[in-house]
Amino acid sequence: MDLDQLALQRVMSIPPYPPGRPIGAVARAFGLDPDTIVKLASNENPLGPGPLARQAIIDSAAGAALYPDFDTFALRESLSAHLGVSPDRIMPGGGSSDHIVLAARAFLEPGRSGLISQYSFASYQGAISAVGARTIVAPMRDHAVDLDRMLAAIDETVKVIYLATPNNPTGGAIGNAALDAFLDATPSNVVVVLDEAYREYLAPNARPATDRLPEARPNVIVLRTFSKIYGLAGVRVGYALADPRMIAILRRLQTPFSVSATAEAAAVAALAEPAFTDAVRRSNEIERTRLAAGIQALGISQLPSSANFIMLQVGDGQAMFQSLMRRGVIVRPLDNYGLADWVRVSVGRPSENDIFLEHFAEVLQQARLSGASSLLRA
Ligand SMILES: Cc1ncc(COP(=O)(O)O)c(C=O)c1O
Structure with a gap:
């Protein structure tokens, strides 16, 4: 029996929803300690529930x-x-x-x-x-x-x-x-x-x-x-x-x-x-501002954000996603949105944002050294 034939054509034409890569899956794939992985891919609240x-x-x-x-x-x-x-x-x-x-x-x-x-x-x-x-x-x-x-x-x-x-x-x-x-x-x-x-x-x-x-x-x-x-x-x-x-x-x-x-x-x-929610909003604003400044200092374009994530233009979003993932930092590539040269990064805790900025800078630096200009967009 061909299940794909049996299913409605309109169902088979829907691309599966692409969730952010879970921490466990990335740890297994790259032999990383799950505790060191930073997931900034699904616009979750890094402070957790109150x-x-x-x-x-x-x-x-x-x-x-x-x-x-x-x-x-x-x-x-x-x-x-x-x-x-x-x-x-x-x-x-x-x-x-x-x-x-x-x-x-x-x-x-x-x-x-x-x-x-x-x-x-x-x-x-x-x-x-x-x-x-x-x-x-x-x-x-x-x-x-x-x-x-x-x-x-x-x-x-x-x-x-x-x-x-x-x-x-x-x-x-x-x-x-x-x-x-x-x-x-x-x-x-x-x-x-x-x-x-x-x-x-x-x-x-x-x-x-x-x-x-x-x-x-x-x-x-x-x-x-x-x-x-x-x-x-x-x-x-x-x-x-x-x-x-x-x-x-x-x-x-x-x-x-x-x-x-x-x-x-x-x-x-x-x-x-409500005091907890207010604290989350304030922390998000402070960290988003800091993240945006760090990204700008690296010469990378970004869109102004009112939310808990930032979209940045890296040249080759999949390559950036893969390079960061190998280092234990999960961001969201956006090629399924038709935005192949962008990635989206969620605002994390201060330490997570530091780790992202550090690895992001290193990946950009390596790409510059190796002449992989597709990773970079001035
Ligand atoms: C714009 C938008 N709407 C809805 C949702 C879904 O949220 P929920 O967890 O409430 O289903 C998301 C989740 O990322 C979202 O970005």
Whole structure:
């Protein structure tokens, strides 16, 4: 039996999601001590979860035999208090990856299109293709999301737009006024998935006013996650803010119990420790600035970032990725995004960023000495 023949053609045409190389796999492949490996490939929080969230994960062990609450009552109540949004406008999920897929499954099919910006999160295209819809890609301008081009790309087949701010992998953010103008100009029968996975890395006064946005715009789904600033990527929990009718649609498709009891408890606890989250944001800002200065001092171009990663232009991203990996530093090559001469590096702890800068400088130096100019781009 040929399983590849049996599977839907549209499924076989989806490139597998390329996760960052795990530390264990790199240690085995290169004979390295896992404890010395620095992973700066998946925009994770290098400080981990806060103390209350850690304790909640431990405490949740006692209830692990029971199915979780599929209504995630406790988390919706906590988020409601945290955001000033009614609980019926909040829908937790097993990471915001859940909602990205649900929006495509609910609103797209063959003959319909999903619209994304060039160089945006790879899962959008996967979600669109999986349901047989067409992906329309609006070009960026100078490696920044171009909202005018996105608007110009809307045709009558477009039913879902995925838009991230700050954007991954480029790191740029969209301001409040530009976002409002974009949403004003978007037809109300087009669903806009506004992905704010990195929102909390923006200074509070720089964050767009999106908590209650779906109250005025029922076609908008705002996505947030506990995977980034809250340090809970491993337990899988995120949430959507949306109109209750929108939530009722998405809930029909949600995998039952996709938010585990552990994930819910950890998220509730994480919301109760804002001082920790603030400290993570401040540390990220300090370290991102330091990393950016170190990269600049080496003569390498980079994009300004509002998030917990930086995209840098190294000439041959795969070669840089491989050279750094052999030295135990994992970054993210971006050739699958069509950005073959760039890599993305996540902001780590101070010591991790030092190790990255040290090895990065050495790899560049070696490339210069050996005349491998493809690794370098002035
Ligand atoms: C823009 C963007 N959206 C969503 C996600 C997925 O996050 P989650 O862990 O909540 O599924 C990521 C993860 O890297 C991301 O970069």
